[in-house]
Amino acid sequence: MSTKVTAMPGEVWAYRASKLSELMPKLVIEIERGTRRKALITSPDDLGAGEWVPLLRLKVVWSEVEQFLRNEASWENISTVDLRERPAEHALMTAFNILIDARIAEPTFREDGITIIHDVAALAAFLDLPAEALLTDGSSFCDGPDLVVPWPITLLIVTSACRRYPGEILAECDVWEAKRGRTSRYGSMFTQSDQIAIDKEIAPSYELLRAWASRDASRDRGRSEERLTELSERLAELTRSVEALVELASERPSPLGSDAG
Structure with a gap:
């Protein structure tokens, strides 16, 4: 799961110190988006000097932290x-x-x-x-x-x-x-x-x-092969039926021949 960090000074964001750490609310004091990409943060309840941390440790604005945790759990549970x-x-x-x-x-x-x-x-x-x-x-x-x-x-x-x-x-x-x-x-x-x-x-x-x-x-x-086989079998059956009818007709005496006699 990726999160684009759009934090601005004055906002409270969820901060995670390490992969296994809990999310903590931190007030963003300053953002440095150059090569260092760091944020100066402090506790909202203790406006001290603050500390510089990697920007990517800020996960989500604090007001959306519950939804973030639900999504995080879903990513963990997906097959x-x-x-x-x-x-x-x-x-x-x-x-x-x-x-x-x-x-x-x-x-x-x-x-x-x-x-x-x-x-x-x-x-x-x-x-x-x-x-x-x-x-x-x-x-x-x-x-x-x-x-x-x-x-x-x-x-x-x-x-x-x-x-x-x-x-x-x-x-x-x-x-x-x-x-x-x-x-x-x-x-x-x-x-x-x-x-x-x-x-x-x-x-x-x-x-x-x-x-x-x-x-x-x-x-x-x-x-297609199955259909062709089916049609071939039906054609063979029809041919046998026609041959049987022809043979039967040839064995019967001609009605014209009987009248002539």
Whole structure:
């Protein structure tokens, strides 16, 4: 959770001395926003000389501290997944960078699978999903105007985007495959062992992207094959029925032949 520090002299802000410290009200006396980015603060009840502290230790204006604590608890309780050095990490960032406008939604950069949705309606329309589909996880929460969602919803977002707009993703995969092929033929700036390590780390992420983007095509192809099999079986059955009728008709005596006799 990030907080933009907009403190002004004369305001009372919530101050946290360390990560595990409680928030304390502090009166802001002076702000230094240059390279030092510090604030001169003191206790509202004891207007002493004050002390200079890093500006980022001021978390929120004191009148909003209860909401800040609720949001902080929500961030602690949201479902997370460790994506570090996993194929999904690179695949996720690639899909977001190529397909999804950061003004609509963006992943956090903590490699935990969390996404911040800035515009639920716009994202749902972009993905051709009902907005309710983005609201199904109980650990999601609102942080100001944004909706914060965990990995299951993040996965829904990226897979839906790749399935709906596969062209750019598959093109990106093709570019990487072509580059990989050139490297194998002509070499690269990396040592052979380094290049093998890079390929081993990156290749699975492109395989994952291709699977996300190709899933609908595979499913549609499977449905077409099932439909073709069904039609073939029906045609064979119809052919057998026609052949049986022809055979039956050939075995019956001709009415004209009987009259002539």
